[in-house]
Amino acid sequence: MDTLTPPTQMPMPGHPSLLHVKPDFIWGVSSSSFQIEGATNEDGRGASIWDTYCRTGQVANNDTGDVACDHYHRYKEDVALMKALGVQAYRFSIAWPRVLPLGDGAVNEAGLAFYDRLIDELQAAGIEPWICLYHWDLPQALEDRGGWLNRDIVGWFADYARLIGERYGKRVKRFATFNEPGIFSLFSRSFGARDRSADDKLHRWIHHVNLAHGAAVDALRETVPDAQIGLVTNYQPIFPSSDKPEDIAEAALIGDYWNCAFSDPQYLGEYPALIRDALAAHVRPGDMEQIHRPLDWFGLNHYSPVYINSDPNAIIGLGWGAKPDSIPRTPIDWTIEPDAFRDTLIEVSRRYGKPVYVTENGYGSNIEKPDDTGAVIDRGRVAFLHDYISGLDAAIAAGADVRGYFVWSLLDNFEWESGYGVRFGLTYIDYATQRRIPKASFNWYADVIRQARGGATA
Template sequence: MDELAAKINESMQALPSLSHVKPNFIWGASTASFQIEGAANEDGRGPSIWDTYCRTGQVANNDTGDVACDHYHRYKEDVALMKALGLQAYRFSIAWPRVLPQGTGAVNEAGLAFYDRLIDELHAAGIEPWICLYHWDLPQALEDRGGWLNRDIVGWFADYARLVGRRYGHRVKHFATFNEPGIFSLFARSFGARDRTADDKLHRWIHHVNLAHGAAVDALRETVKDAKIGLVSNYQPICPSSDKPEDVAEAALIGDYWNRAFTDPQYLGEYPAMIRDAIAPHVRPGDMQAIFRPLDWIGVNHYSPVYINSDPNAIVGLGWGPKPADIPRTPIDWTIEPDAFRDTLIEVSHRYGKPVYVTENGFGSTLEKLDANGQVIDSGRIAFLRDYISGLDAALAAGADVRGYFVWSLLDNFEWESGYGVRFGLVFMDYPTLKRIPKASFDWYADVIRHARGATTA
């Protein structure tokens, strides 16, 4: 047993290939406001659409974001963990309903002050804050006014971006307008996944989000000197689950919806070919110029390829197909394909011609718990991260301009419809006590960062 334990330990300690990482490469971690902050009913915060959705009974175990990781009160402890990791940057999101409880109008000073404290704590720890304006928690008050289906939201979002830029722009320079618009559009709460009559609503929704992005970029340019602005996109290979012509055609179509419906107009100035005509009825003169604003970087969230088939009864025909049986899976049944990660980074770098930052990548598990020693030995996560970071290094070797990697996530947290049953964190959350317990992957990632920075600064 001792020999076996030694082999397992040796395997866990192995580091990824880092031979092509440059000295200015950024190592970080990402989180999102609704998933970690808690304090949902404190200090004037308004309800978000996810507060409302959690009350419908459709989230696993009836979990809510009311407390989450209580980051709102424990942010100093969390920043100390970031410092111990050796993070250079931390990507977090502002909760729109915390700073503007009604989405527009009266500003909530207590909410703004929380992010002041967080940013100050990050700077004191030598960690650069990266702000994402929107990570899915739309103020419920705006949803009640039509949400992303109401074109007025373009102005509402611009005003919110202007508020954030004015308040934090002298201390924060990196901003993302949206996190994964391809996901929160395709799987929106405003229309059913199996409602083909909602196809046109989806197209209107996509266009309004793109317009809001452009307006927010302009607002940030007005308020933040030397701002570095980008979009965070969930970019995955979309694979047909069979060689049937209808599945192959559907995979190509969903590739445009999932990966390119936002990145193409924002970085190239036009909608992708397969969905251009469908969105055209919602495009007014001047819209494409309003969307196509100067950007500095592009963020890629990547976990695994997606396997689909054609379902004529589902929105835009998107059906879920079987995955290849011979590909390894994570405990949440996502395929593990680091070569696809490598190829995605190469594709995004070449297609859009901007510096790429991996803004999310990680391993989800339903199996983790404290062992008899009060530890979490998450060897599966370590193996996953090692292989994917090696894939990133291979993309660099092939000429991709990748400049940073942000692991998802710092903490176990509220994982949307999965509630607290799925864990992605480097830090184990004991939810009854809110105690933070670094996993084996925490120490491993710290070693990766130390090795990378040591190797590139020597």
């Protein structure tokens, strides 16, 4: 891909060769509660930490999640989009403060009823619901009690997981405990200063999340005996930005924090070697057994490798390094490296020995808009998806046990600190009107799914 060619002027790629994808491969899309639901002050929902953060003025354009994609009211329209797309599965998260406004204690029936309606709509459309318990929207009431830095959160999270299992477990069998714990730990604002004084808080946080995972797995097994449970982790190569010894050492260290601090103890039973001693102060007898509960699948979120250098003044020495000029980028400056995706799929399949589902992969843009005809021709995204799905097929050919692929995301949505200025969706959202406009990538992905399942393409 020529980095000087505007994505809107590139030829539309054809369909990837799927020589090794089996007919029962699962094609899907993913989302998260805070990023699409809106209705933050409706039907008894409590505040989340992201509601609070949006009021600080640190999100681009002072955007908030108050309305987002209005999915809370428009979920039927969005499920109809999924049906038209032809996906077999939809991964979404439950908003913890929508069902437990204070994080524990009194249950909000109106919040639970929303997910009942969503699950019913999905199943009526022939789409399997995959539930993620936690996608970053911690109830503010629990943050006020210490949040993930308070070991009591292990019990709070287990009680929440048990509630979800009891409510939806007869209709939903696929569960993930956490989405990207490596990200919401490494970049948590709960630590205060982003310097070495936060190192011990990070270690305590990591261990409590791992303990909460294990407790939630047990709660789900109790309430949904036939559940299929996994973790969704953001896993990608961590490369040093130079050949300096300190940068090489830092890259190896960050690899253990970013990729393995959660997946290793959860799937393999121990913390990775480079951070094991740092975590030891927080590990009590029996903790590792509590964390290492049987799991059924491995969820991989992957976008691009990370380039870092050593910054002795930053938390755990994490500094951001320069990216190689020779590598193409998305409009939001993430590198496009499908070979790294292929290699990562092979690595996690071998390392953890579980079926792998790509639970997020996608292309972010800050330059998309409808053309004069009202269409959104996102050739750059189509090219990205073509190359990454081709990399997935190559990984399977090399022996990786990959069984599903979920695009991030069905809809343009609230992209955290970038607000609504970055778009990852297969569907364009006109936020002023909430009109949904399927992009060229929507139709392209629908054709890929039909081709993979043995049907004719448009």
